[in-house]
Amino acid sequence: MENKYSDEIKIENLEVFAHHGVYPEETQNGQNFYINAALYIETRKAGQKDDLLLSVNYGEVCHFMNDYMKSHTYKLIESVAENMAQEVLLSFPLIREIKLEVRKPYAPVGLPFESVSVKIRRGWHTIYLALGSSMGKREEYIEGAIASMREEPKIRVKRVSDIIRTAPYGGTAKEEFLNGALEAETLFTPEELLDYLHTLEENAGRERTVHWGDRTLDLDIIFYDDIVMSTDKITIPHKDMQNRDFVLVPLAQIDPYIWHPLRHKTVSALLKELQK
Numbered sequence: 001m002e003n004k005y006s007d008e009i010k011i012e013n014l015e016v017f018a019h020h021g022v023y024p025e026e027t028q029n030g031q032n033f034y035i036n037a038a039l040y041i042e043t044r045k046a047g048q049k050d051d052l053l054l055s056v057n058y059g060e061v062c063h064f065m066n067d068y069m070k071s072h073t074y075k076l077i078e079s080v081a082e083n084m085a086q087e088v089l090l091s092f093p094l095i096r097e098i099k100l101e102v103r104k105p106y107a108p109v110g111l112p113f114e115s116v117s118v119k120i121r122r123g124w125h126t127i128y129l130a131l132g133s134s135m136g137k138r139e140e141y142i143e144g145a146i147a148s149m150r151e152e153p154k155i156r157v158k159r160v161s162d163i164i165r166t167a168p169y170g171g172t173a174k175e176e177f178l179n180g181a182l183e184a185e186t187l188f189t190p191e192e193l194l195d196y197l198h199t200l201e202e203n204a205g206r207e208r209t210v211h212w213g214d215r216t217l218d219l220d221i222i223f224y225d226d227i228v229m230s231t232d233k234i235t236i237p238h239k240d241m242q243n244r245d246f247v248l249v250p251l252a253q254i255d256p257y258i259w260h261p262l263r264h265k266t267v268s269a270l271l272k273e274l275q276k
């Protein structure tokens, strides 16, 4: 994960007595855990203005993690780290990323050892989605999907384009489309995001029958940070976006300078090329 935010607030060896572990004596008796956390957050403005409201109160984060670890019981330190990192990111909106280490020096291993730990890095990712509909209550489907995303804690919708009318592209679809795009931040991985978008499509009554055919709701991932990936389920950046004015026009309205990490061009440059 690229770390655009070099400023870091560090919490070192926060001691928490809690009850996580695979063995019954661990969950019954408890033991000390030690937490290291690096919080990635832009501290410049807070530093310039000497204003805590523009940063995150590390004391609050310490208490939050202490309470979280005491009020939950997990078998694995992986689960402690995974769930606590997510809750910190959801509860302190200015934190863009967290590096979190959960250390357990008294784990009952039965051999002399210094410590065992797990260290993870989690954060908000910037995504751009294309929205489309050519059947039924087109506007309602698109607005409904945006409303659902606004309700989903793991998605923070930032900017939404105008919804435009477009002619069907690709030869199979016959009806006029409504299209738009949005920018958001998410805690979902690309695969989790795709699964989530599919549930929204299904809620809109989408049936996957004809490739490129008419549809109640189509939600495509165009960009996910500057990730370049392709599996049998998902390709990012979207492989045909550069040929689709109904994707590029709304994206360029949101921000003409969005960068295509493979084509090394902005979306507005891609749009100009397409319109030549």
Ligand SMILES: Nc1ncnc2c1ncn2[C@@H]1O[C@H](COP(=O)(O)OP(=O)(O)OP(=O)(O)O)[C@@H](O)[C@H]1O
Pocket: 194, 208, 210, 211, 212, 213, 218, 219, 220, 221, 222, 232, 233, 234, 235, 236, 237, 238, 239, 240
């Ligand atoms: N970036 C992506 N965003 C959304 N779906 C993707 C992406 N990359 C690959 N896919 C895969 O494409 C499959 C087919 O998607 P869909 O049914 O929306 O196709 P389509 O809309 O007819 O064509 P297109 O994907 O070219 O718009 C999805 O099930 C998904 O697994």
Ligand SMILES: Nc1nc2c(c(=O)[nH]1)N=C(CO)CN2
Pocket: 131, 132, 133, 166, 167, 168, 169, 170, 173, 177, 179, 212, 213, 218, 246
């Ligand atoms: N105008 C327009 N045409 C399309 C669209 C779309 O969203 N808008 N989506 C397609 C397959 O995803 C096929 N053709």
